[in-house]
Amino acid sequence: MPELPEVETVRRGLEPVMTNAVISRAQVNRPDLRWPFPARMAERLTGRRVAALRRRSKYLLADLDGGETLLIHLGMSGRMLVTKDESAVQIGTYVHGHAAPAKHDHVVLDFDNGMRVTFNDPRRFGAMDLFATEAGHPLLARIGPEPLGNGFSAAHLVQAFRGKASPVKTALLDQRIVAGLGNIYVCEALHRSGISPRRAAGRISAARLAVLHAAIRQVLEAAIAAGGSSLRDYRQASGDLGYFQHGFRVYDREGRPCPTDGCPGTVTRIVQSSRSTFLCPQCQR
DNA sequence: TAGTTCACCTGAAAGC
DNA sequence: TGCTTTCAGGTGAACT
Numbered sequence: 001m002p003e004l005p006e007v008e009t010v011r012r013g014l015e016p017v018m019t020n021a022v023i024s025r026a027q028v029n030r031p032d033l034r035w036p037f038p039a040r041m042a043e044r045l046t047g048r049r050v051a052a053l054r055r056r057s058k059y060l061l062a063d064l065d066g067g068e069t070l071l072i073h074l075g076m077s078g079r080m081l082v083t084k085d086e087s088a089v090q091i092g093t094y095v096h097g098h099a100a101p102a103k104h105d106h107v108v109l110d111f112d113n114g115m116r117v118t119f120n121d122p123r124r125f126g127a128m129d130l131f132a133t134e135a136g137h138p139l140l141a142r143i144g145p146e147p148l149g150n151g152f153s154a155a156h157l158v159q160a161f162r163g164k165a166s167p168v169k170t171a172l173l174d175q176r177i178v179a180g181l182g183n184i185y186v187c188e189a190l191h192r193s194g195i196s197p198r199r200a201a202g203r204i205s206a207a208r209l210a211v212l213h214a215a216i217r218q219v220l221e222a223a224i225a226a227g228g229s230s231l232r233d234y235r236q237a238s239g240d241l242g243y244f245q246h247g248f249r250v251y252d253r254e255g256r257p258c259p260t261d262g263c264p265g266t267v268t269r270i271v272q273s274s275r276s277t278f279l280c281p282q283c284q285r
Numbered sequence: 286t287a288g289t290t291c292a293c294c295t296g297a298a299a300g301c
Numbered sequence: 302t303g304c305t306t307t308c309a310g311g312t313g314a315a316c317t
Contacts, residue, residue, distance in 0.1 A: 002311090003311090034293075034294095034311090034312080034313095058311080073311085073312090074311095075294090075310090075311065075312085076294080076295095076309075076310050076311060076312095077294085077295075077296085077309095077310090104295090121294095122294080122295050122296065123293085123294045123295050123296080123309095123310090124293080124294055124295080125293070125294065125295095125310080125311060125312080126311095127312095139312095164287090164288095165287080165288075166287075166288060166289090170288080170289090173311090175311090175312085182310075182311070183309095183310065183311090184310095273288090273289065273290075274289085274290065274291080274310095275309095275310070276308090276309080276310090
């Protein structure tokens with residue numbers, strides 16, 4: 001379940017493979033994922049050089065020469081896997097040397113450096129689109145500041161939460177307020193800041209929001225350093241697992257003792273907006 | 286207008 | 302052992 005740290009880890013794995021490489025062949029194995037693929041996507045990708053590979057929120061953005069950008073969202077279960085075969089030789093439409101497509105390999109990109117990038121997504125919540133780089137993509141227009149960037153501050157949280165009656169957990173999942181947070185890291189950041197996920201966002205003091213702001217950054221930086229969290233579906237581009245799940249304090253730890261020093265509480269699971277929330281009712285207020 | 290719920294989707298795990 | 306049910310969650314649309 002890729003959130004910002006997982007997507008950033010994938011980007012770092014793909015960057016040396018894709019940057020300045022030319023897509024020699026694009027294979028699209030189905031017409032859609034979450035949404036239909038853009039018209040003639042394989043044809044439009046073939047022969048294009050990747051000038052840069054960026055990340056915005058949970059989106060990967062491959063800037064192509066010619067002024068277009070390939071947008072990639074991994075959804076819930078999307079993986080970008082990199083393989084290399086020195087002897088890969090294209091004959092007709094089949095590339096000898098690379099493994100045959102596996103189940104759920106929806107898009108396969110072969111590069112002129114012999115590398116192959118495969119987008120595999122069993123649950124098909126992912127997406128791909130092409131858009132004019134300069135015009136931007138509507139999905140990106142509404143997104144809030146990057147949590148690790150200069151635009152995200154405690155003051156921003158104060159302003160964004162002002163008057164909000166919804167629970168802080170729900171507010172932090174709103175990508176318009178802050179980009180890239182998902183269920184796991186919101187639970188972890190709220191626990192680290194001692195704030196109950198049930199508390200109305202607009203009723204948290206500026207001082208506590210400053211603590212929350214710091215906790216969000218701290219948990220995201222730690223997760224990126226660990227290569228993300230591997231639960232069920234996620235893999236790095238190399239196929240390796242991330243290991244931040246070993247650093248979880250509350251997520252998926254229902255019934256275990258609260259890890260906060262001196263806290264007698266037990267990690268509890270509740271449901272908010274049809275989603276699991278994990279918290280310690282003793283030290284999160 | 287703001288907040289909440291649902292649908293999409295498949296695989297793993299649990300329950301029977 | 303095999304079948305059925307439940308759960309996981311990012312996002313936009315529909316609903317309250």
